[in-house]
Amino acid sequence: MxxxxxxxxxxxxxxxxxxxxxxxxxxxxxxxxxxxxxxxxxxxxxxxxxxxxxxxxxxxxxxxxxxxxxxxxxxxxxxxxxxTSPVPVERPHSAPMVMVFFAGLLSNEEALPLFEQAVAYAEGALAQYDTAPAVIAEYQQEIGSEREAYFWNLTLELGRKTAEAQLAWAQGVVAALTSDEIPTDQEGAAP
Amino acid sequence: MxxxxxxxxxxxxxxxxxxxxxxxxxxxxxxxxxxxxxxxxxxxxxxxxxxxxxxxxxxxxxxxxxxxxxxxxxxxxxxxxxxTSPVPVERPHSAPMVMVFFAGLLSNEEALPLFEQAVAYAEGALAQYDTAPAVIAEYQQEIGSEREAYFWNLTLELGRKTAEAQLAWAQGVVAALTSDEIPTDQEGAAP
DNA sequence: AGCATATATATGAAAACTCATATAAGGAGG
DNA sequence: CCTCCTTATATGAGTTTTCATATATATGCT
The missing domain is CATH 1.10.10.10 (Winged helix-like DNA-binding domain superfamily/Winged helix DNA-binding domain)
Structure with missing residues (x-):
């Protein structure tokens, strides 16, 4: 570990x-x-x-x-x-994604909260990324060097990009769900 | 779980x-x-x-x-x-990111493999996402409905976006490392 | 007055996960 | 011929993680 x-x-x-x-x-x-x-x-x-x-x-x-x-x-x-050892291969364990994978089982109304929660989660993460640089600047003064701070910021950058992608994705799904753009499997459903 | x-x-x-x-x-x-x-x-x-x-x-x-x-x-x-229960809050555990966070401790040469491995990993993930739709189509015929497949594909979409973000990020860092754009903490280093 | 929060460490118990290993036989490829 | 892969299930042992709980005091808030 x-x-x-x-x-x-x-x-x-x-x-x-x-x-x-x-x-x-x-x-x-x-x-x-x-x-x-x-x-x-x-x-x-x-x-x-x-x-x-x-x-x-x-x-x-x-x-x-x-x-x-x-x-x-x-x-x-x-x-x-x-x-300097080989980067360990991640074994992803994402319960939220399991939920999405099987969300087709639910009605659109039932599935909505899943993605609304994803939106909220991503927004929360983004908010944290807004305040994080200040925290880094603080730590840098205490203990870190410019070089250290560079790598700290790299993790923030990727985190932010990921959170942004998640947000856009979840918002898109919310929009699709609320405008009934999603296949319903009632044969002969609106085309 | x-x-x-x-x-x-x-x-x-x-x-x-x-x-x-x-x-x-x-x-x-x-x-x-x-x-x-x-x-x-x-x-x-x-x-x-x-x-x-x-x-x-x-x-x-x-x-x-x-x-x-x-x-x-x-x-x-x-x-x-x-x-339909609340989405569990993920506790991220990403060893590779821990490595990046502390990579400032290493020289550029020593840090490079970290990001090269990230590039390779993201490229591998992307390659899997290329073949995944065929797998989904196959399963859809067996057991799934169009609606199910829609949600399956949603997980792929987010996965792909995330992998793309990772790839761009890691490639950027590789470029920066190999062109010595990164602070080195030798006081009086090249500005 | 009462209650939450911050400071500070620690354990018991269980759940979850990993890694190695065992068994057993057929088929494919070199 | 021999080795590896596929089919199929299973356990032992250990590590990691979570959740709840315990102890003790000071401070700040309502």
């Missing part, structure tokens, strides 16, 4: 806690990697066990102690090795 | 064996749902246990007996209920 490597990628910039990393994920790479909290903590444990990071416990009196993960040389090597 | 429902979707057309379904998945919905063989058999078991399908054993002498799964009324209800 590459959650390990995504975490390593951030730890390579700076030591972070699990809590920090959850926030970072939600703000920056959510569009291509959504990690849940428990998974982050567990994976951080594995990273430490593998010797890719060392834990610095920062004692706090009023809150639970923070566990800062510092990447090790072995961790940096692992990250770089992964980055 | 919606492998259950994807399987149910096909069983709704016709009774199939696990072996059949594996072949069908690989030929028709692979672009948005890649299921592996062992997972299909296990899930089929769950479907039968849930009462969504009944098993007809077709005895064969020279080969293992076939187990044909016939969808039940309960299975049809479940399928339709799922199809």
């Amino acid at each position: 590459s959650l390990k490597h995504a975490l390593l990628g951030f730890l390579n910039y700076h030591p972070y806690t699990g809590y920090d990393l959850k926030a970072i994920f939600d703000r920056s790479v959510q569009h291509f990697w959504a990690a849940d909290q428990s998974q982050i903590y567990r994976t951080l444990g594995q990273i430490a066990e593998a010797g890719w990071a060392e834990i610095e416990v920062v004692t706090q009196t009023e809150r639970p102690d923070r566990k800062l993960y510092h990447i090790t040389e072995a961790g940096r090597r692992e990250l770089k090795a992964w980055l | 919606s492998l259950k429902h994807a399987l149910l979707g096909f069983l709704n057309y016709h009774p199939y064996t696990g072996y059949d379904l594996k072949a069908i998945f690989d030929r028709s919905v692979q672009h948005f749902w890649a299921a592996d063989q062992s997972q299909i058999y296990r899930t089929l078991g769950q479907i039968a246990e849930a009462g969504w399908a009944e098993i007809e054993v077709v005895t064969q002498t020279e080969r293992p007996d076939r187990k044909l799964y016939h969808i039940t009324e309960a299975g049809r209800r479940e399928l339709k209920a799922w199809l």
Whole structure:
């Protein structure tokens, strides 16, 4: 899995806690990697066990102690090795597309919400892409270089293009569904 | 998970064996749902246990007996209920994008293969989309209606648009990388 | 006063997925 | 002749992911 490597990628910039990393994920790479909290903590444990990071416990009196993960040389090597290894072949698992595939079973009225939700989802994604560059600029000042930011932006570009394609597609289907342009299988249906 | 429902979707057309379904998945919905063989058999078991399908054993002498799964009324209800339920929010997990995000760590030469592989992948996907309509036409004759085929094609359309966007994106990055248009972080680098 | 939110970590249990392997026989191609 | 592919089902073992829940305190909002 590459959650390990995504975490390593951030730890390579700076030591972070699990809590920090959850926030970072939600703000920056959510569009291509959504990690849940428990998974982050567990994976951080594995990273430490593998010797890719060392834990610095920062004692706090009023809150639970923070566990800062510092990447090790072995961790940096692992990250770089992964980055230069063959790109894993994605196995897509898209439930929404399964729904579309079998939507012919439904009436147009029943199928509509599927595509309306797709429109809403794509619009939401696009809205996030509007605010993302500011987040990147912020991180760039903190830890990143111009070069890093270039590649961060590349992921945004593709995400945006994809979301735009999805939006146009879903809007087209909504239009077709509401204007009854779709075959209904009643033999002798309006041509 | 919606492998259950994807399987149910096909069983709704016709009774199939696990072996059949594996072949069908690989030929028709692979672009948005890649299921592996062992997972299909296990899930089929769950479907039968849930009462969504009944098993007809077709005895064969020279080969293992076939187990044909016939969808039940309960299975049809479940399928339709799922199809009209809220679209699940996708949690994207794209390892290739994680690689791109952290590719700034690599030199241009080291980063190149990442995008070359993306180009090759997108070209491969596009080639599959070229042959897919023929597969759909074939299935349509067997089991599908014009309406069903309409929705099948919708998934292809979005898949193709997405693959095209990916290809253009990856080709652009390859061009930028090979012409050294990318920031290098050597302070005082060529402006 | 009460309630939600932010800070911070962690586990139990289950579901889902992957990878390798097993069995068994016929047919195709080199 | 031998190897690979197709037909057909199945399990063991492990990894990854999800979902719910637990603990503890401070702050801000209504």
